Amino acid sequence: MSVIEADKTVCEGIGMCETQADTYFQIGDDGLVEVLVDEVPESDRGYVRAAVDSCPVSALRLQG
Amino acid sequence: MSSFQNRHLLVVGAGLAGLRAVEGARGAGWSGPITIVGDEPHPPYDRPPLSKAALSSEEEPGVPVLRSSEVLEELRVQHLSGVMAHGLDTERRTVTTSAGDLGYDALVIATGSTARTLPGLTALPSVHVLRRYDDALAVRVSLARARHVVVVGAGFIGSEIASAARARGIEVTVVEASGRPLERAVGPLGAARLMQLHADAGVRLLTRTTVSGVRTSDRGVEKVELSTGETLAADAVVLGIGARPATAWLAGSGVALDDRTGGVLCDRRLATGAPGVWAAGDVACVDGERSEHWTAAGEQGRVAGANAAGAGDVFASVPFAWSTWHGRRIQVVGETTAAEEEEREDGFILYRRDGSEVGAVGIDSPGPIARLRRALAGRR
Ligand SMILES: Cc1cc2nc3c(=O)[nH]c(=O)nc-3n(C[C@H](O)[C@H](O)[C@H](O)COP(=O)(O)OP(=O)(O)OC[C@H]3O[C@@H](n4cnc5c(N)ncnc54)[C@H](O)[C@@H]3O)c2cc1C
Ligand code: SF4
Numbered sequence: 001m002s003v004i005e006a007d008k009t010v011c012e013g014i015g016m017c018e019t020q021a022d023t024y025f026q027i028g029d030d031g032l033v034e035v036l037v038d039e040v041p042e043s044d045r046g047y048v049r050a051a052v053d054s055c056p057v058s059a060l061r062l063q064g
Numbered sequence: 065m066s067s068f069q070n071r072h073l074l075v076v077g078a079g080l081a082g083l084r085a086v087e088g089a090r091g092a093g094w095s096g097p098i099t100i101v102g103d104e105p106h107p108p109y110d111r112p113p114l115s116k117a118a119l120s121s122e123e124e125p126g127v128p129v130l131r132s133s134e135v136l137e138e139l140r141v142q143h144l145s146g147v148m149a150h151g152l153d154t155e156r157r158t159v160t161t162s163a164g165d166l167g168y169d170a171l172v173i174a175t176g177s178t179a180r181t182l183p184g185l186t187a188l189p190s191v192h193v194l195r196r197y198d199d200a201l202a203v204r205v206s207l208a209r210a211r212h213v214v215v216v217g218a219g220f221i222g223s224e225i226a227s228a229a230r231a232r233g234i235e236v237t238v239v240e241a242s243g244r245p246l247e248r249a250v251g252p253l254g255a256a257r258l259m260q261l262h263a264d265a266g267v268r269l270l271t272r273t274t275v276s277g278v279r280t281s282d283r284g285v286e287k288v289e290l291s292t293g294e295t296l297a298a299d300a301v302v303l304g305i306g307a308r309p310a311t312a313w314l315a316g317s318g319v320a321l322d323d324r325t326g327g328v329l330c331d332r333r334l335a336t337g338a339p340g341v342w343a344a345g346d347v348a349c350v351d352g353e354r355s356e357h358w359t360a361a362g363e364q365g366r367v368a369g370a371n372a373a374g375a376g377d378v379f380a381s382v383p384f385a386w387s388t389w390h391g392r393r394i395q396v397v398g399e400t401t402a403a404e405e406e407e408r409e410d411g412f413i414l415y416r417r418d419g420s421e422v423g424a425v426g427i428d429s430p431g432p433i434a435r436l437r438r439a440l441a442g443r444r
Contacts (some may be wrong), residue, residue, distance in 0.1 A: 012386045012393065013430040014359065015437075027438075031430025053131055056112055056358055 002040045002064045004048065008032045011059040020051035025060075033059060071096040073372055074166055076149045076159060077174035077310070078102025080110065080358065081345025081365035083130050085172040086141045088369025088377075096169070098141045101161060103148040106197060107136065112358055114200040115221050116388050119207060119228035127197050149175070152317035154338040170372040173319070173328055173336070173343040174365060177307035177356070182216070182275065190284035190300040194221060195307060206284070206300035210234050214288045214298045216275055218245035218259070220387045222304025226267050227389045237268045237296055239275060239288075250396065253405040254413050254425040258394065261427070265390040275301070309347045309354065322349040332378045334368035344368035350379060357385040382440045383423075395433045398423030398440050408432070 011033045017025035028034040040048045052060040075082045078100045110128045118125040151160040159166045179193035190206045213229045215222045218240040229236045246255040262269050277289040288296045309327045319338050320329045327349025334342045344364035346356050367377045387394040400423040403415035411427035426433040
């Protein structure tokens with residue numbers, strides 16, 4: 001099990017994360033990232049990793 | 065042509081668009097070998113941080129790589145770094161490079177762009193452009209000992225450099241040739257609001273002004289002479305005067321370039337006129353436009369790679385770009401030219417054409433920008 005961490009002070013609302021893994025990320029009404037589910041089972045790790053990596057301002061981390 | 069599983073995809077240009085082309089092709093089921101060729105010595109990396117965090121951080125920044133080495137390994141892509149493409153033969157399906165000839169079954173052109181310079185100003189110490197990681201390191205060194213910096217060009221990159229310099233307490237003069245900077249991109253109201261941010265932060269902006277000469281000593285830049293006759297004492301000059309598509313290697317290849325922008329002509333599927341050749345990112349001119357923004361370069365890369373692998377995808381994303389000036393979040397969405405402008409709420413400038421909302425500029429307004437972006441995407 002891995003855990004998603006998002007830093008809203010860094011997020012630019014670009015939405016790459018939502019485009020790639022919309023069960024985990026959404027742009028909220030404030031225009032910034034909201035993590036919908038923060039625990040990621042092994043089976044989803046690959047594509048959540050790709051979404052985390054795709055953030056151009058490194059606002060996301062996948063721990064563990 | 066080789067058997068289906070052994071078909072070779074060649075991507076020239078190892079930046080964002082090139083990397084996303086590799087991912088797009090694998091995502092669409094390309095099973096053969098993929099090679100990505102880039103003239104820089106680094107793994108594919110991201111440019112936006114170069115004019116932001118990389119200039120302001122205390123410690124020297126590492127290369128802002130786009131993907132970890134594990135992810136690159138999973139993509140089964142061979143990266144030839146430090147290799148320059150010199151020519152393309154679309155009939156023999158061969159790219160000539162500094163490391164020999166490379167054949168391909170499908171080719172994605174993703175060489176991005178090269179920063180413009182001013183005649184007579186290249187190769188002078190402490191006169192910089194900012195396009196590559198190595199440029200960012202050089203600009204950092206200059207900023208670290210500068211008291212007065214002259215930035216040439218009040219576009220997005222010039223403005224970010226000015227912001228980084230102000231944040232270090234450096235005196236900044238921005239010299240801009242046009243009368244109204246950024247007006248072509250975001251209209252008179254949007255441009256005025258953005259330029260106000262510079263004034264508020266203590267940046268001196270000189271419009272209708274160009275650099276006529278730079279005086280240097282062995283310590284670097286000493287003085288900058290302006291077209292207005294004024295001479296500024298300055299220790300560094302950074303040019304932010306745009307970038308032209310990196311297409312020199314395509315000369316004589318038959319791949320057509322757009323007359324106006326110089327970009328590689330392609331349609332919304334990112335196909336060029338040559339068989340088996342796609343283009344994406346800053347180098348591409350899609351339907352008459354070069355985007356030169358991160359989100360477009362990435363999405364075009366993905367579409368070009370997927371289509372090279374046989375998908376039928378179309379590039380149709382809503383234009384979106386961001387920037388950071390003096391700690392303020394700037395976002396530009398949709399179409400912001402040739403439209404009626406209105407500051408709908410503080411820091412949210414809305415653009416309308418024939419009554420319908422077509423775009424916006426946000427200054428610290430991510431919420432309204434996100435809502436408009438979603439609405440515009442829904443209409444496509
Ligand atoms: C300093 C800076 C800050 C930016 N900030 C933002 C921002 O905040 N927001 C935003 O939306 N956009 C921003 N951008 C724009 C964005 O980074 C670009 O749109 C994006 O990098 C384009 O990607 P690309 O892959 O098309 O080209 P590039 O990133 O330029 O990659 C092309 C690669 O191809 C290589 N290459 C060129 N010619 C050859 C050859 N003949 N043979 C081999 N290799 C070759 C180049 O060296 C380069 O590595 C910024 C750009 C810069 C330079
Ligand atoms: S990709 Fe990064 S910047 Fe964009 S919305 Fe997600 S977290 Fe924010």
